[in-house]
Structure formats: structure tokens, C-alpha cells
Amino acid sequence: CLIRWSMGMIKASFVSDFFSYVRRTQQHQWRCSEVTFHCDNQALCEEWVQVTNEQLSLLTNRPKSLLVYINPFGGKRRGKRIYEQKVAPIFRLAGIATTVIVTERANHAEDHLKTEANLDKYDGVVCVGGDGMFSEVLHGLVARTQNDHGVDQNQPDAELVPCSLRIGIIPAGSTDCICFATVGTNDPVTSALHIVVGDSQPMDVCSVHHNDVFLRYSVSLLGYGFYGDVLSDSERNRWLGPARYDLAGVKTFLSHNYYEGTVTFLPAEDDVGNPRDKLQCRSSDVSEEKEKPGKDDSSDWNEIHGKFIAINAANMSCACPRSPKGLSPFAHLADGNADLILVRNCSRLDFFKHLLRHTNKDDQFDHPFVEVHRVRKFRFEPERHILVSLEDLSEPATKTGYSTPLGSWSCDGEILPEVAIQVR
Numbered sequence: 001c002l003i004r005w006s007m008g009m010i011k012a013s014f015v016s017d018f019f020s021y022v023r024r025t026q027q028h029q030w031r032c033s034e035v036t037f038h039c040d041n042q043a044l045c046e047e048w049v050q051v052t053n054e055q056l057s058l059l060t061n062r063p064k065s066l067l068v069y070i071n072p073f074g075g076k077r078r079g080k081r082i083y084e085q086k087v088a089p090i091f092r093l094a095g096i097a098t099t100v101i102v103t104e105r106a107n108h109a110e111d112h113l114k115t116e117a118n119l120d121k122y123d124g125v126v127c128v129g130g131d132g133m134f135s136e137v138l139h140g141l142v143a144r145t146q147n148d149h150g151v152d153q154n155q156p157d158a159e160l161v162p163c164s165l166r167i168g169i170i171p172a173g174s175t176d177c178i179c180f181a182t183v184g185t186n187d188p189v190t191s192a193l194h195i196v197v198g199d200s201q202p203m204d205v206c207s208v209h210h211n212d213v214f215l216r217y218s219v220s221l222l223g224y225g226f227y228g229d230v231l232s233d234s235e236r237n238r239w240l241g242p243a244r245y246d247l248a249g250v251k252t253f254l255s256h257n258y259y260e261g262t263v264t265f266l267p268a269e270d271d272v273g274n275p276r277d278k279l280q281c282r283s284s285d286v287s288e289e290k291e292k293p294g295k296d297d298s299s300d301w302n303e304i305h306g307k308f309i310a311i312n313a314a315n316m317s318c319a320c321p322r323s324p325k326g327l328s329p330f331a332h333l334a335d336g337n338a339d340l341i342l343v344r345n346c347s348r349l350d351f352f353k354h355l356l357r358h359t360n361k362d363d364q365f366d367h368p369f370v371e372v373h374r375v376r377k378f379r380f381e382p383e384r385h386i387l388v389s390l391e392d393l394s395e396p397a398t399k400t401g402y403s404t405p406l407g408s409w410s411c412d413g414e415i416l417p418e419v420a421i422q423v424r
Ligand SMILES: Nc1ncnc2c1ncn2[C@@H]1O[C@H](COP(=O)(O)OP(=O)(O)OP(=O)(O)O)[C@@H](O)[C@H]1O
Pocket: 070, 071, 072, 073, 074, 075, 076, 102, 103, 104, 105, 106, 107, 108, 128, 129, 130, 131, 132, 133, 134, 136, 172, 173, 174, 175, 176, 177, 413
């Protein structure tokens, strides 16, 4: 896969040109290599270069101009250095023009994309950071596209307009789950090479609403109970860096909370497989067939009431280096469905066994307290145990508080402000 010719140089009596190309190495990693062609005829050598450049210019999927956002504080705060040392030289070699914005605050990239950015100038947007940074860029781009087309995001059934720009991810965060699940590795050089050769991978995007109010989009994990609690706790210890997730994980596991509520879901069409069919996602294209509106009859909805330690909706495998097969190993990237995993209340030991299976080859769904469904839409309503104080018993019951905490949803690493949600 040629990137471009680099240089023609005359040495003694012969001419040589070297070409850069992408080489696949082990573990999904890509590297840039060079091959040198020698020739004693300068005119012929120049012809090679010209023909190669002509062929390359025909490849319209390769970006020529990119808008880059760098989060200097993501992960181990190496975003800027990673970009300057590993990524910018590759973009330069490929002849890509870049506008680089180092973010100065949270939501800087999102706000810039929503309002100021002149998107006509670019072939794509690149985020250097973690999943939170990717989510910012995604929200900025999707919101801008809907605003430009007059689509009201607050309408849960609104037909969203697809974004014309692609998003590239240079991993420089704490977990980088979205990069790992789409590229197969968290390696900035590999990601930069995927971007310059114009690789693309469609992804499902879920919209999350509370009544008729839009909350957020999700591309990886919507997690309630265990993962919501881990995120809430880890946010309080951001100063710890990536280690905050380990600490929060241990604390949340030890507190062993469960939450009561009702999950209602619309199952996926029969032809899209199921979360345990062991069919690896090989998707690189969303066909119109997959996007067709399916059955939406209220009789097709299933309802499950219970006490749950965790409710997870995985739009992709959610694989990361710690859990190489992810929360739902066979979730597809772009099939219009999510895998809904319900972990009912169980003993601490059983829950530990379930968690442990995310790190080995055993089937984490093979427990009596776990069920998993491939779904097109779902809703969650928490059970609200209303507290009525004794003095109020003479009065009609009023909502004075809740006897149990309601927990919170983690939506791609952000806490949602509501617990009762509708997801599509
Ligand atoms: N300049 C900035 N100052 C403070 N916060 C920022 C800045 N730029 C971006 N952010 C916010 O930082 C949050 C976390 O960033 P990011 O996702 O890059 O790193 P991370 O949280 O360490 O990694 P991961 O999300 O993979 O766990 C994002 O939600 C983003 O909104």
C-alpha cells in the first residue's frame, strides 16, 4: 500500500527513488516501511514518480486535509507528544494538510465542531485522546450535522442524518476501548497509518433519551449498576490517572450493590445472529438492508423486572487490553443492534467468577444469573421505593425521597443525568 514517493536523489552515476508503504506486523500493528528503486536512467525514474503520484491521486478515500484535536490531559498526559513525535511525521509524509487544535478545556472540541469549525475544508476529524475525547468529537459532529439539516435531536424517533466526515482516533487516553475494538490495537502509529490510507469502519451510534429530552449518544458501552458505579467513583479520583479505574473497580465490587427496575427491549431481527453465536464481527459496511426499519410492534417488546447488579448495552465488543475479548465478544460494529447484558443479583463470589471470565476464554454469559439479548431498542425504568415519613401518613402520599439509591448510567465514560432512559 503505497503512501507516496518521498524523494529522488542522484548518487554517483545512478538515480534512486524510495517509496513509503504500509507493512502489517504482528498483533494488528502496522508500520511504515520504505523500498528503494534504483535505475541508471533519470527520465525513467521521474516517470515512475509521476505515474505513482497520478495513481495515488486517484484514491479518493485518502484524506488530504484533516482537523486534529489534541487533549493534552488525557490518559498519562502524553497526547501532544504522541501526536508530534509519532503521528505528525506520517501525516507530513502522506502530504496531508492539518489544522491542529490543542484543547484548553473539557468540551472545547465539541463546542468548536458544533459552531465554529469550517467543516467544508476537511476530509476528516482526528481526535488524540481517549474514549471521552472521541465522544466529544462524535457529539460535536453529529449535533452539527443534525442542526445543519434541521433535525431535532430531542425527538427519540427522529431520522438522523449521517455525518459526511470520518473520525480518526489516535489513542492517548486511559482505556482507549473504542480504538482497540475497531483497530485491534492501541498503537498511535497503526492508527495514523489507517487514517492516511483512508481506511474506514462504520459504527452503530445509539441515541439515549429521557422522555423527550436527548441525553447523549453512545458507541461503546452504556452501563448501569456496576459500571455506572465504577465510573461515578473513578470521577472523584481523576487525579490518580488511569489507576483510578482499578481503585473504583475494587471499591464497587466490595460494596456489591444491586438496583431494582424494569428493562423493556425490542429484540433484533432473526437474521442478525445472537450474542453467543461466536460469529466474529467482520463488518466493514452498513448495507441498506441492515438499516431498514424492522418490526416495532408493541407486542414484540419483552419486559424483564428484577434486581440487577449490572445492566450493560454493548454496541461493540468493548474489548480493551485488559479484557481482550470484551464485554460482548461477538457484538457487531455496524449492524444497528446492541447486546443487552443483564446480570441479576447474585453472590459476590458468583459475580467475581463472571467478571473473571472477561479476562479468560470462558463464556461470561454461561451463568444462571446472566442473560444476554441482541436488541434494536430498549428502555429502563428504575423501581422507585418512595419514602413516606411517619408524620406524613395522614396526608396523601407525596414523593419525599427514595429509600434506595438509584445509581447512574455510564454512557461511553460519561455519567448520564437521568436513570430512566430510552435507547435506540
Ligand atoms: N484541555 C482539557 N482540559 C480538561 N479536560 C479536557 C481537555 N480536553 C478534553 N478534556 C476532557 O477530558 C476528558 C477525558 O479525556 P480522554 O478521553 O482524552 O482521556 P481519559 O479519560 O484519560 O481516557 P479514556 O476516556 O480512554 O478513559 C474528556 O471527556 C474531555 O472532555
